[in-house]
Amino acid sequence: MELSIRRVKALIKKEIKDFIRNKNVSIICLLPVVYALIAVNAGKLGNVMPKIDMLNMGLSMNLTLVSTFSISMLIAEEKEKNTNRTLILSSVSPVEFLLGKAIWIILFSVITNIIMYLIIGIDIQYIGYYILWSTLVVLTMVQIGGVIGLISHNQMSTGVVGIPVLIVFLIIPLLASLNDTLKRIALLLPNYSVQVVLDSLINGKGYNSFTYNILVILVWILIAAIVLAYTYNKTGLDK
Numbered sequence: 001m002e003l004s005i006r007r008v009k010a011l012i013k014k015e016i017k018d019f020i021r022n023k024n025v026s027i028i029c030l031l032p033v034v035y036a037l038i039a040v041n042a043g044k045l046g047n048v049m050p051k052i053d054m055l056n057m058g059l060s061m062n063l064t065l066v067s068t069f070s071i072s073m074l075i076a077e078e079k080e081k082n083t084n085r086t087l088i089l090s091s092v093s094p095v096e097f098l099l100g101k102a103i104w105i106i107l108f109s110v111i112t113n114i115i116m117y118l119i120i121g122i123d124i125q126y127i128g129y130y131i132l133w134s135t136l137v138v139l140t141m142v143q144i145g146g147v148i149g150l151i152s153h154n155q156m157s158t159g160v161v162g163i164p165v166l167i168v169f170l171i172i173p174l175l176a177s178l179n180d181t182l183k184r185i186a187l188l189l190p191n192y193s194v195q196v197v198l199d200s201l202i203n204g205k206g207y208n209s210f211t212y213n214i215l216v217i218l219v220w221i222l223i224a225a226i227v228l229a230y231t232y233n234k235t236g237l238d239k
Contacts, residue, residue, distance in 0.1 A: 011100025024155070025070045029108060032062040036116040051122050052202055056195040057174075058116040059134060063191045064170040067109045067141035068148070072158045074101055075149025098232075102142050109138045126202055133197050136217050137190045141169070143224035147231045187213075190220040 020026065039054040075098075113134045117127055144165065152158040169191055176186035186192040193213035200210045 008096050008099050008103070011096060012104050014100070016104060025073050028073075029066050029070055029112070031065055032058045032112055033115055033119070035061055036119040040119055040121070051120050052199055054120045055117060055122060055198070058120070059113060059195070060170055060173060060191055062109055062112050062116070063134075063137055063141045064166055066112060067105060067138045068145035068165060068169070069158065069162055070108075071101055071105045071142055071145040072148035072152060072162060073155050074105075075146065076152040076155045076158045079149075079152075080154040098146060102146065105142055105145070106135075106138055109142070110135050113138070122202065126198075129201050130198060133194050133214075133217065136221060137194045140190050140217070140220045140224045143221075143228045146228050147224075150228075150231050150235050188216065190217045193217050 036054065036058045039049060039058070042049070078097075110131065114127070114131065117130055122130075148158055148162050148165065152161050169189060172182055173186045173189060173192040173195065176183040176192065187196075193210075193216040196213045197210045197217075
């Protein structure tokens, strides 16, 4: 099926309007930036926390809450209102439908990551590496969010379906330093791997120290794409 750039652009404009109207998604998307502001101000008041730890926490929040849950909620909202069926009947293909949502969320997630980096104040020389590796993980998490949205019947159910995702991708990396088993699990996750990569780069460690983590990030992009394609083929947009 031919992909229409014009229709994708129109869908992106529609998603921006839906984003503004959907207060739940808007609030979720603002949380990482709010966290960064609070963390920096807490540091000024004497609650000293390493900047890289602030950034890693904010990044994890953005990857799980914004990249993952926002797109799942937007897809579930369309299914709940049956507007997706209307779009498909009006010649918008399912691929265009998903791209229209994904591109906007990816762009918003990347911008949020950059804003947090600047707020926290890490050396600007590393921002290029940060954007590259964090964006690759954003791609993975958006695809996972797409899967959650496809298998959820409405916005309410995305929370239930997404709880295991929140536990695995947000909680386990936070607790990795407390338990060897949790750390071994965390090392298999893309969002924890990007933290290792960034920590190694900023602290001047060689590339050999995070080759494994780069491989994990790349493999997860492929795995997420396969799972998304399989889920879409099984459920479509109208089930």
